[in-house]
Structure formats: structure tokens, C-alpha cells
Amino acid sequence: MSQTSQAFVDAHPSAQDNAVTVRGVSKNYGAVEALKNMSLEFPRGQLTSLLGPSGCGKTTLLKIIAGLLKADSGEIIVNGKAVTGPGPNRAFVFQDFALLPWASVLRNVAFGLELRGVAKSEREAKAEKYIKDVGLAGFEHSFPHELSGGMRQRVGLARALSVDAQVLLLDEPFSAVDEQTRRKFQEDLLALVANENKTFIFVTHSIEEAVYVSDQIAILLPRPSRVHEIIRPSNFRAKGIDNIRRDPEYLDIVDEIWASLRNYVE
Ligand SMILES: Nc1ncnc2c1ncn2[C@@H]1O[C@H](COP(=O)(O)OP(=O)(O)OP(=O)(O)O)[C@@H](O)[C@H]1O
Numbered sequence: 001m002s003q004t005s006q007a008f009v010d011a012h013p014s015a016q017d018n019a020v021t022v023r024g025v026s027k028n029y030g031a032v033e034a035l036k037n038m039s040l041e042f043p044r045g046q047l048t049s050l051l052g053p054s055g056c057g058k059t060t061l062l063k064i065i066a067g068l069l070k071a072d073s074g075e076i077i078v079n080g081k082a083v084t085g086p087g088p089n090r091a092f093v094f095q096d097f098a099l100l101p102w103a104s105v106l107r108n109v110a111f112g113l114e115l116r117g118v119a120k121s122e123r124e125a126k127a128e129k130y131i132k133d134v135g136l137a138g139f140e141h142s143f144p145h146e147l148s149g150g151m152r153q154r155v156g157l158a159r160a161l162s163v164d165a166q167v168l169l170l171d172e173p174f175s176a177v178d179e180q181t182r183r184k185f186q187e188d189l190l191a192l193v194a195n196e197n198k199t200f201i202f203v204t205h206s207i208e209e210a211v212y213v214s215d216q217i218a219i220l221l222p223r224p225s226r227v228h229e230i231i232r233p234s235n236f237r238a239k240g241i242d243n244i245r246r247d248p249e250y251l252d253i254v255d256e257i258w259a260s261l262r263n264y265v266e
């Protein structure tokens, strides 16, 4: 467990609970076994990465946790209750943005609150705060087609943050940004993990990113999709990205994960 998470557990004894439990979940799309008997624990106050080749079921798993898709069998428990549909305790940042094309950045960010019946002035004040937090101040009145892919992802992130859900489901939120912006986003994400006792479930294709940002990494393999291994990297984030690039322990973990995945890369 990282130092920041340990501090949470000391301050909040209940923080050790598993906020999200995936128990024996299977999901087929016709003949495709998208998930096969998958079980995973996502502790509160921690960031868990889902890492695995394209098509191994990462988005499917997030959608089932979000309650947007039904599992064929098994269950998802959030805060001790079985998930039966979408709920305010979970927020999703979609891989493909899922913004309203006809609405401004402000309206898009406030949309999650609008769905919850929050009054206009309150939701716009909150949305403005998170637009600033993700670095989009000045773009409140722009439309999605006027933004770059990375900026659209930030709108999605601001929307997920503004509803203050306890579980954040992040489906490759940094995939559309350049390397420099990605570094900045990683630092922003780690600040959130340190400061908010939420459960972060983070999908990435980057082994290096997963090792750097995660408390635990679930390595998934495809056909049929399953959990291959759970890795708990030691606290590389405390050392900072610039200091770990030549760290032998960091390089060993990256190599070990690559060895698991290399045969599955198409
Ligand atoms: N709506 C759907 N209908 C049919 N098959 C689907 C559907 N959604 C996903 N699949 C299939 O299920 C499997 C898992 O897909 P999923 O999108 O969950 O993978 P992923 O790990 O998120 O991939 P990526 O890294 O490319 O985003 C794939 O074989 C995919 O083709």
C-alpha cells in the first residue's frame, strides 16, 4: 500500500474496505467471451490499473461496474450493495469522450449534475471549478468540435469529477494527448488520488504509465479474457517520473509485465 493510501487508512479506518468487488463476472457477446469468470477487488483510496491487449475486455468490465451493461453471470458489489444499474456513486470517463456535440464545454461538464437535478447556478459554479482544475479555463463556451482530442478528454474528466462520485472509472483518459500533456495529467491524477479518498479504476495501454501511477495493476489476457496476475508496484510515484526511468526495480517490473503481454500483442 502506498504512503498516501496508508495515511487514508490511518485517518479513516473504513478506508480499508474494498469499495468495489467484482465477483465471478462473465460476459459474452454472441460467440465472443469478453469476460470469463473474472474476480477483482478495488480498494478505496487507491488507484488500480487494468492493463492488457486490445480486446481483452477492459471497457466491458468498466461498463458492467458502471451498471451500463449487464453481466451474464456474477456480481459487482459497490459499498456492500450489488449493482443493478447506473448510480451516482460511480462516474465514467469514456474512451471515446461521449460529449454532447451540440452543447458547450460548460454545459457538457455540468451535464452529470443536470441529470441529478442540481440547480443551474450551483451546477455551473461547480463545473467552472473543475474546468479550471483540468486546465480548460477560457474554453467554457467552446463546443466539442472546436477542441483537440486531449481537450475533449479533459472535458470528460471534469464532468466525472464534478459529480463527486466515489468510484471513478477512467477508460484510457490520456490516450489522445501528447507525451508532455500526459505527464501533466498523470501528476494531476496522482494529486487526486492523494487528496481524495476515492476508488480509481484506470485503463491504460502503457505499461510504464501503469507501473508509475498504480497501487495495484490487474493484468488481463484475452481469448478468453481473464485476470492473469495482480501486481502491486512499490511506490514509484513518490520518486517521480524523472527519477524512476533508470531505477532497476522499476525496469524489472516493466520487463516482467511486457513478458506476460508480448505474445498477445497483435
Ligand atoms: N457491443 C459489442 N458487440 C459485440 N462484441 C463486442 C462489443 N463490445 C465489445 N465486443 C468484443 O468484446 C471483446 C472485448 O471488448 P472491449 O471493448 O471490452 O475490449 P478492450 O479491452 O476495452 O479493448 P481496447 O483496448 O481496444 O479498448 C472484444 O473482442 C470486442 O470485439
Ligand SMILES: [Mg+2]
Pocket (backbone or CB within 6 Å): 058, 059, 060, 095, 171
Ligand atoms: Mg476499451
